[in-house]
Amino acid sequence: MESNPYNLKVLDEKPSGYLSAEELVDFLAKHKIPIKRMDNLPRFAHSNNIDMKKIVRDGSGGSVPTIYKIPNSTQISKIAESMKNNNNSELGKQLLKKKKDKILEIFDKAEERKETRTSIADKVAKSLGVNCNRKLVRAVLDAKRSSKLEKLKKIS
Numbered sequence: 001m002e003s004n005p006y007n008l009k010v011l012d013e014k015p016s017g018y019l020s021a022e023e024l025v026d027f028l029a030k031h032k033i034p035i036k037r038m039d040n041l042p043r044f045a046h047s048n049n050i051d052m053k054k055i056v057r058d059g060s061g062g063s064v065p066t067i068y069k070i071p072n073s074t075q076i077s078k079i080a081e082s083m084k085n086n087n088n089s090e091l092g093k094q095l096l097k098k099k100k101d102k103i104l105e106i107f108d109k110a111e112e113r114k115e116t117r118t119s120i121a122d123k124v125a126k127s128l129g130v131n132c133n134r135k136l137v138r139a140v141l142d143a144k145r146s147s148k149l150e151k152l153k154k155i156s
Contacts, residue, residue, distance in 0.1 A: 018067040034090040
């Protein structure tokens with residue numbers, strides 16, 4: 001059964017400027033964009049406007065290989081930026097750990113009643129260059145520093 005959900009053009013051979021799935025994952029890894037699951041690669045490429053084509057496979061078994069146009073630097077920076085602010089992507093998961101560590105670091109260094117959840121979130125966002133909000137700060141502090149929360153400044 002042939003499957004072509006993105007209505008990709010089928011070519012006889014791979015043209016220059018295109019990468020196989022493995023080559024694309026390696027290329028993105030070199031640019032600090034980790035991709036863990038290759039089964040979602042066509043969806044990833046489609047949602048990030050990476051041009052795709054199919055090539056005729058050798059033999060009768062397996063699926064038709066998909067090839068991907070090499071993304072330019074603008075596309076790479078857009079992909080990295082969107083993945084940074086998505087906690088479900090591999091890059092987002094790595095940054096989430098850094099955010100949680102930074103929240104605890106700022107809270108531990110803070111003087112008595114000088115910081116609020118919002119000010120901590122702003123400092124984390126500024127230092128790491130990613131989005132951070134007071135809800136994440138609250139969740140982290142409730143889980144890790146619940147006995148010291150009176151240290152925060154109360155806003156009335």
